[in-house]
Amino acid sequence: xxxxxxxxxxxxxxxxxxxxxxxxxxxxxxxxxxxxxxxxxxxxxxxxxxxxxxxxxxxxxxxxxxxxxxxxxxxxxxxxxxxxxxxxxxxxxxxxxxxxxxxxxxxxxxxxxxxxxxxxxxxxxxxxxxxxxxxxxxxxxxxxxxxxxxxxxxxxxxxxxxxxxxxxxxxxxxxxxxxxxxxxxxxxxxxxxxxxxxxxxxxxxxxxxxxxxxxxxxxxxxxxxxxxxxxxxxxxxxxxxxxxxxxxxxxxxxxxxxxxxxxxxxxxxxxxxxxxxxxxxxxxxxxxxxxxxxxxxxxxxxxxxxxxxxxxxxxxxxxxxxxxxxxxxxxxxxxxxxxxxxxxxxxxxxxxx
Numbered sequence: 001x002x003x004x005x006x007x008x009x010x011x012x013x014x015x016x017x018x019x020x021x022x023x024x025x026x027x028x029x030x031x032x033x034x035x036x037x038x039x040x041x042x043x044x045x046x047x048x049x050x051x052x053x054x055x056x057x058x059x060x061x062x063x064x065x066x067x068x069x070x071x072x073x074x075x076x077x078x079x080x081x082x083x084x085x086x087x088x089x090x091x092x093x094x095x096x097x098x099x100x101x102x103x104x105x106x107x108x109x110x111x112x113x114x115x116x117x118x119x120x121x122x123x124x125x126x127x128x129x130x131x132x133x134x135x136x137x138x139x140x141x142x143x144x145x146x147x148x149x150x151x152x153x154x155x156x157x158x159x160x161x162x163x164x165x166x167x168x169x170x171x172x173x174x175x176x177x178x179x180x181x182x183x184x185x186x187x188x189x190x191x192x193x194x195x196x197x198x199x200x201x202x203x204x205x206x207x208x209x210x211x212x213x214x215x216x217x218x219x220x221x222x223x224x225x226x227x228x229x230x231x232x233x234x235x236x237x238x239x240x241x242x243x244x245x246x247x248x249x250x251x252x253x254x255x256x257x258x259x260x261x262x263x264x265x266x267x268x269x270x271x272x273x274x275x276x277x278x279x280x281x282x283x284x285x286x287x288x289x290x291x292x293x294x295x296x297x298x299x300x301x302x303x304x305x306x307x308x309x310x311x312x313x314x315x316x317x318x319x320x321x322x323x324x325x326x327x328x329x330x331x332x333x334x335x336x337x338x339x340x341x342x343x344x345x346x347x348x349x350x351x352x353x
Contacts, residue, residue, distance in 0.1 A: 015193055016217040017053045018043055023210030028201035033181035036194045043193075044266040054259050057218075061225040062252035065233050066245045081223075084216040085166060087209065091173035091196070094203045100179025101172075107185070108171045122351040129348060130295060131163060135303025137231025138224070151324050153333070173199075229255065262287040300349035304342060311337035 022028065022039070031039065043049060095101055133139055146155070170192075177195040178185050185191075200210035229251055236247035265272070265287035275281035275289060284292065310319060311334065320330050 015040075015043060015050075015053070016214045016221060017057060018049065019193060019197065020211055020214045020218065022197070023200060023207060023214055026207050028197045028206060028210055031198050031201045033194075033198065036181075036198050039197065040193045047263055047267045050263045050266070051260065054263055055256065057221070057225065058252055058256045058259065060222055061229055062248050064222075064226050065229050065252070066248035068244075080216055080219045083212075084220060085169070087213045087216060088166065088169040088173055090209065091199060091213070092169055094199055095173050095176035098176045098180040100181075101176040104175035104179045105172065107179070108168075108175055119351075122348060125344060125348045126351075129303060129345070130299065131167070132160065135299040135301070135306060136228070138227040140231055142227055153323050153325055153329070258290075262290060297349075300345055304345045304349070307337055307341045307345065311342070 027039075095104070129135070146152075174191055174195045175185060177199050178191060181195070181198055196213065197210070200206035200213070203209065229248070232251040233244065233247045236242055236251060237244055240247070242250065261269075265285035270285060272286065273282065273284055274286060275284060281289065281292075316334070319334075323330060323333065325333060
């Protein structure tokens with residue numbers, strides 16, 4: 001529930017930076033369901049403000065990547081990420097006091113097997129592929145900092161479980177507020193910037209909780225932005241004469257410039273559809289096209305290439321030593337990696353097209 005497409009990530013958390021000031025000023029206390037939507041929509045419609053926060057966020061990312069990501073940031077993440085989970089639990093506690101909690105919990109948790117058709121299964125597979133950040137350099141960036149004695153299989157299982165738990169907590173925190181205030185449950189990632197300000201505005205100590213939550217959300221985005229930029233910088237360091245600092249600034253500025261085009265897609269260029277002459281892309285803005293290219297094309301293809309490389313071309317002894325599995329578990333993993341996973345990725349990719 002707290003997931004954003006990769007092209008949305010930089011903007012979503014640039015918005016979180018802006019919402020810290022709103023939370024600190026106490027402006028959430030006067031929000032209604034209508035004004036919450038207006039606050040979010042007004043921010044999206046203001047290119048100057050979006051550009052300022054986008055620039056601030058990118059500067060934060062570039063400075064850390066230029067200086068290296070180990071050390072202080074890694075230690076801070078171990079403290080602040082659990083705090084974000086605690087904040088979600090607090091928000092779930094508040095949501096449980098609202099009128100919409102029972103309906104939201106039923107809507108979120110009651111299985112509807114009529115929806116378990118081909119499209120539903122493919123959508124679930126695609127979401128799982130995306131929310132675990134498969135097929136992108138982010139996992140290689142994080143994995144490069146793991147010590148040799150870490151059990152990758154056990155770590156992967158922990159990541160999957162925690163990802164699911166956090167998603168459920170976020171859903172139980174957000175959707176009761178959605179149901180209580182008559183908001184659209186299908187509004188997408190923007191819900192976090194409409195429902196949570198409403199919750200903070202009406203709960204005891206909401207001003208403090210709001211500031212802390214959006215600060216933690218910014219930190220979550222910061223670490224994500226760093227890990228997304230890191231593989232590009234490492235590649236530039238290896239393939240060009242540029243230093244790490246130079247590579248960070250080149251990659252960061254390129255990302256910043258691309259971000260400006262997507263910022264304008266929400267306001268001044270909202271009617272610009274570069275590929276609108278094709279029926280499939282009719283009405284798609286620059287932001288929509290980048291979102292489509294990354295989530296529908298690049299992620300599945302790079303994920304497929306990765307699993308094929310590891311399953312078929314990487315040395316089996318090296319893979320076995322890294323996974324640290326028993327013979328039977330490794331044989332099962334090898335079968336899945338060689339046959340099941342590639343077929344699943346191809347099916348998801350074909351369905352997205």
